[in-house]
Amino acid sequence: MTVPPPTLTIEIDRGQPLPIYLQICERFKTAIAAGHLRPGDRVPALRALAAQLNAARGTVELAYTILVDEGYLQMRGAAGTFVSSSLPASLPRSTREPVPAAELAWRGTEEDQAPDVSSGGQAAARRTPIAVAMSGEPRPLQPGLPGLDVFPRKVWNRLVSHHARGGAQAMLAYPDPAGYRPLREHIATYLGLSRGVTCLPEQVFVTSGYRATLELVLRSLARSNDRLWMEDPGYLLARNFLIEAGMQLVPVPVDEEGIDVEQGMRLDPQARFALVTPSHQSPLGVTLSLARRAALLDWAQKASGWIIEDDYDSEFRYSGRPLPALKSLDRRDRVIYCGTFSKVMFPGLRLAYAVVPERAVERVARVAHSMNAGSPTLLQAAVADFMVNGHFARHLKRMRALYSQRRMLIVRALEKEFGPRLMVDLPCGGIQFAVQFAAGSHAQVDDVAVAARARDAGLGVLPLSIWYANSRARRARRGLVIGFANVADAAQAGRLARILRQCLDN
Incomplete structure (x- = not known):
């Protein structure tokens, strides 16, 4: 009984x-x-x-x-x-x-504290500092933040002013929910040339940011309680939104070759989605190997699943050319490609985009119109001009060279201040990297507490452990995620590294 x-x-x-x-x-x-x-x-x-x-x-x-x-x-x-x-x-x-x-410093809303749970019931990270750490006033060493001090403001202001003064009624009316047509055309051309993604403008949907992109994709293609492979560790903002959206997350471990597809197959072969960052894994920075890419595409075909490729900062690669996107290898139309202007231009622009498979265009267009959440036409038109007039390509070229220098400034400063206490394994690209506390100090160092003290000191670093589905698990690494795109010179790098060391020593 x-x-x-x-x-x-x-x-x-x-x-x-x-x-x-x-x-x-x-x-x-x-x-x-x-x-x-x-x-x-x-x-x-x-x-x-x-x-x-x-x-x-x-x-x-x-x-x-x-x-x-x-x-x-x-x-x-x-x-x-x-x-x-x-x-x-x-x-x-x-x-x-x-x-x-430290815990009080990192609290968000109740939803922020809720866990990520896979179909197997694995617990989530204890604390989720997203709302505090990734929005508001920019902070030194904040991950995901491009070089705001070197953005060509004069050129940008001129382009925006041109469209504002032009008085075209389209600039004042409700925006097209799918996006400004010329911008969609320029994005399609750019992706074909730089990322190997062949697509039509009709497949490109402009959104008001990465979260809006995920919302559009899931509303169009997902069903309630669908299961989704999530990189573990994986992108914080995406993880929280997916939970709110009712997705059942399946944390899949990441190693030096990226997401472990075999592990994903063992954990849940029938999941309907996989969210991956193949070019520059968030937060570890590894690149998804060719063998894993092929295995992931093969899984999607057999499971009739969808792969959401977040290509968030692939434009910045410091050795060789940027790698082709996973979408460029997709012969079965199972990959939804997501990009953003937040990293290549500036996050306040609030513009991102998705390239959806041809078979899904009608569904996504219908949902986009029902959401009626188009981005301001004025800004989209200015971005289109920024691209077609060559400013976009010149800006990317300049930033690759500058960011390559800036990341080495902070790396040298960290090595000088921390010595063997901090392990820095630089990825080939991106505008942030993860560091780990060296073996021997791993068990003693609370990276959440260190990051909280750093925040009190004015820095924007994030603890590495909270990027894991279960931050208390033994496999969760202890360290920091550090942005470097706004480190102006060696003197500033040294000063920031000293502050960070004091936060660890405290």
């Missing part, structure tokens, strides 16, 4: 600084310590407790995962979740602990 769960009232206080998932953990531990929950008692199901608390299911799942990891609960598959029959030897009467300043 099934034993009903005991009556258990759990209350949470959204006014507390303590995250909701930690409040849930505290309530369970207190109930167990007080004897209200005994070994073998069944606890409420995830969905039921989430509904009771009016909280995200992922938030409750993270709390349960922590309690399982600590030995308080046991998951028994379809039978449910129970209080462990072998509880920890010492049960504290009060489980509340002071919340570390």
Whole structure:
């Protein structure tokens, strides 16, 4: 006979600084310590407790995962979740602990704290500093930020002013949800020449940023609770949005050849999507090998799945020419190519684009029109002129040379300040890189705390561990993700490296 769960009232206080998932953990531990929950008692199901608390299911799942990891609960598959029959030897009467300043510094919304869970129920990172770390006033060493000090503002202002003064009604009317036609044409031409992507302008959809691109793609092609391979570690912003969108994430490990397709096949061969960063893996910087590219395309064909290729900063490669896109190898039309102007121009532009397979154009166009979320025509027209007049190509050429110099400035400064305590493995391209704390200090260094102190000191570095689906897992590396595109000179690089070392020494 099934034993009903005991009556258990759990209350949470959204006014507390303590995250909701930690409040849930505290309530369970207190109930167990007080004897209200005994070994073998069944606890409420995830969905039921989430509904009771009016909280995200992922938030409750993270709390349960922590309690399982600590030995308080046991998951028994379809039978449910129970209080462990072998509880920890010492049960504290009060489980509340002071919340570390580092944790408070990195909190976002409740949704930000919810975990990424694969179909196997793996827990997410504990903290998600996206809203704080990637928006607002630019900070030194902030990942993903291009060189704002060297963008050709005069040229850009002239192009924008030209269209603003022209008075064309198209500049004032509602924008085309699919994008400004001349810009779509220039993007198609540019991708054919630089990335090996052959496409028609009709396949190009201009959006108001990468998140909007993902939303357009998923609304057009995904079904509720579809499973998606996600690189582990993988891009933070994408991971949080995918959870909000109802996707079931399957974290797939990344090694020196990129996403491990064989592991993905073992974890979930029937997933319908894979989100990858083949040219410059985010955040580790590795390049997806040719063998893995072929295997990934083969999986997509056999599973009738879709590959979302995020080619976010592939234009910046410092040895040899930029690599061809994964989309250029796609003979079965299974790859959706995503690009952005945030890295090659500036993020405040809020322009990105997707190249969708021909078979999906009609569906995506229909959804784009229903969303009615086109980007301002004025800015799209200015970007089109920026491209057709040659300014775009000249800017990219100049930035490749400049960024190559700037990344070495910060690398030399880090090596001087940290010595063997920090391992720097430079990728071939991109505008950011990951560093790791050297073996021996790995277990002692809390990269989240270091990054929080760095933020208090005015820097924009991010902790590497939170890019993993489970930041507490043994395989999650401890280190920092560092942007270098705005390091102006050696003196500034040295000053920033010293501040960073002080944050570690503290």
